[in-house]
Amino acid sequence: MKKKIGLFFGTFNPIHIGHLILANHLYQYSELDEVWLVVTPHNPLKKKSSLLNNHHRFEMVWRLCEDFPGLKPSDIEFNLPQPNYTMYTLTHLEEKYPDYDFSLIMGEDNLKSFPKWKNYEIILERHNIIVYPRFSEGQVDEIFKDHPKITHIDAPRIEISSTFIRQAIKEGKDVRALLPAPVWEYIDEMNFYR
Structure with a gap:
């Protein structure tokens, strides 16, 4: 029996309680044996300018995962060719x-936006996709509605954005409630986003 790993990709700039709640929920309430938080070096669809260095974002994820045995930090994409494509x-x-x-x-x-991904048909052929709810506009493509490889899960909807957190820190706001303690301590210690 193969070990079941869920891959949760993100720039995690910074990782926040929304990410943690979702990742832990997936670990607790799905058939996954582990959830890997994959720190992406650069999303081809995002501007790179505001990204902290890879090792700092990985450090924050690593510190967060220390208290959650079902969650694992992953820097697997750091040594892969850029830009990174999920396939x-x-x-x-x-x-x-x-x-x-x-x-x-x-x-x-x-x-x-999945049909715009590189080789999305091959991804769907070879891997299961676990989809969590978001507050967003627009319809999901009909072909994905009852697809046997796609599982829609009912998970808490936490609408917190890393962009909001970075801006709040820059404005001198207290964001400790939005960040796991080890992540906040690292941001504060390193003077990030100010």
Whole structure:
């Protein structure tokens, strides 16, 4: 029986309680044996300017995962060719961990844009996708409604954005309630986002 790993990709700039609540919920309430928080070096669809260095974002994820045994930090994409495409990462992981079964974790908003992803048909053919609800506009493509590889889960909807947190820190606001304690301590210690 293959170990079931859920891959939760993000720039995590910074990782916040919304990410933690969702990742832990997936670990607790799904068939996943582990949830890997995959720190992406650069999303081809995002501007790179406001991103902290890879190792700082990985450090925050690593510190958060220390208290949650079902969650694992992953820097697997750091040494892969840029820009990162999920298909290449999945292929790399399959080769490196042949005894693991990898599922993609994504929000409904990402499922809407999924047909624009590189080789999305191959991803869907070879991997399960776990979709969590988001407050967003627009419809999910009909082909994904009852797809056997796509599971829609009922998870808490936490609408917190890393962008909001970065801006709040810049404005001198107290954001401790939005960040896991070890993440806030690292941001404060390193003087990030000010």
